[in-house]
Amino acid sequence: MLSKLIKHEFNATSKTLGILHIALFITTIMGIIAINLSKNDNYEYISSLTLIIYVLILIAVAVAVLIYLVVRFYRNLFTDEGYLMNTLPVKPSYLIFSKLIVSFVWSIINFVCTIFSILLLVLSQTSIASFFDTWNEITKYAWNEIGVSISSLLFLGILGGLVSIIYMFLMFYTSIAIGQTMRTHKVLFSMGAYVVLYIISQIISTMGLMPFGFFALLQTDNLNIETIFTPLMLSSYAISIALIVLYFFITNYIISKKLNLE
Amino acid sequence: MSNILECQSLVKKYGLKTALSGIDLKIEPGHITGLLGPNGSGKSTLIKLINGLLVPDSGSIKINGLTPGIETKKIVSYLPERTYLDNASKVKDIIVFFEDFYDNFNKEKAYDMLSHLNINPNDRLKTMSKGTKEKVQLILVMSRDAELYCLDEPIAGVDPAARDYILNTIISNYNENASIIISTHLISDIENILDDIVFIADGKVKLKSTVDDIRFKEGKSVDALFREVFKC
Amino acid sequence: MTWNLNSDRPIYSQLIDKLKMDIISGVYNPGDKIPSVRELAADASVNPNTMQKALAELERDGLVFSQRTSGRFITEDKNMIKNVKNQLAIEQITEFFERMNQLGYKKEETIKLIESALRGKENE
Structure with a gap:
């Protein structure tokens, strides 16, 4: 039962969070371009601006992941969907566990992607x-x-x-x-x-x-x-x-x- | 065979307000029972207690002799008043969901009923009208081979043709081993399909009888009797 | 089939009446197999238990009999069907005369009214 809950939790969250991480990926590319442009004095302004935006987006994505998962916990268990979830023949602890585990995994994914993104930027320079x-x-x-x-x-x-x-x-x-x-x-x-x-x-x-x-x-x-x-x-x-x-x-x-x- | 539902001095309070002030009720298996009462009568509280969404303050409630919990959730199929499915999901994904968590879910039956109504399993719920969404929910609930079906306002907010279909589905899915509890305001529409009726008001059972008994003794329909009993 | 159930009489007795009418009027012929309880209930939009009760009474009266595996059948006994038909006819007539009585007509007056009404129809 727990594994089924986890599976469904992943299925339900992967669309939105997947899109967020694709945005992260696109931002990374944008960041790499910006950092390469910074070598050219003509583009100093734009590249600095872009780098700031890059950092902001990285933070925003991390925060969005957190907010999305926390709001989902509320919506899925305590609003209309709660009528479905709380009448499933599963232990309430499993409901909590499944959400906790999936939130944990997505946080790790987000962290790894963020580090990876920064690493890519750094490595493209040095x-x-x-x-x-x-x-x-x-x-x-x-x-x-x-x-x-x-x-x-x-x-x-x-x-x-x-x-x-x-x-x-x-x-x-x-x-x-x-x-x-x-x-x-x-x-x-x-x-x-x-x-x-x-x-x-x-x-x-x-x-x-x-x-x-x-x-x-x-x-x-x-x-x-x-x-x-x-x-x-x-x-x-x-x-x-x-x-x-x-x-x-x-x-x-x-x-x-x-x-x-x- | 134990009663499908047995309440003894069941009490439930919300803070200072008492929703159920001592419900004594026995429902035998194999019946279609109407749970009828005005707003605020305690109907939805009783239904939530049946489904384990609330815990009694005192007294007892037993489904087939069991206290509400995981085992009763396996044998009770609940249709709440609201859309409780994820609006973004496709019908076929929801079917997989039900299949995963309910051993007694009959996938073929569900697909059968869906095709009967020309509902495409690949459609997402949010693209459907309210009436269609309600039909989908009803199909899912009735496709489970449960011992107790708990339907909360199954035909409210639905056009008359859809109502007929829903009532028909309830009748044709009925089997002697299953019991159905229907909570509703629309008494005249469903009177004919009920075996028993329970009038509930102010958190107590006011009357339990059969439809035909009432018509025989009172010479009027249950709907008419209800209006009399609960006149504002 | 429209069942036209009204709301202040017990359902099962209305079902019995309708089924009797169907048998008498030839909707069901003697010996015909009738649909299952479930099908009849769905058609009438009533509780299967109630339909079962109605059919059980018809069985008791002998209008309908069931064979364990094959289902329920209308009786082949044409006389019985005729008797039921007559009985219903008599009930209708008794009711009619009672109502005419309420209107203030005595039996002989009622019969005269019927005759003149019929003659009037023939002359049309």
């Missing part, structure tokens, strides 16, 4: 050799200054990125679920719920990370970012994961028991 030179510089800096290898930095970064994608979507989902339990002004209440959840999660994170603060204070003479960095990162991820589980439970409970379709 040679591969100088690219790797810069890369090595960054690696050395990471090791010397922070005390972590580039690979563990990348690992932590990617892990953090993945966790935060799931966290972000679930927080939106939970806010929407809370908001729809109200009779009127559902969207307004959803936004309010989001703010409240944000505040609560900030408090929890700060409290959870306080031990590290104390630990750092105790080590004033031998303050070593190396010993703290990785554990700090991992702990903040753990807190996020705990909040993810909490949000999931709340959303699941609301869909199971507090559905308020009009």
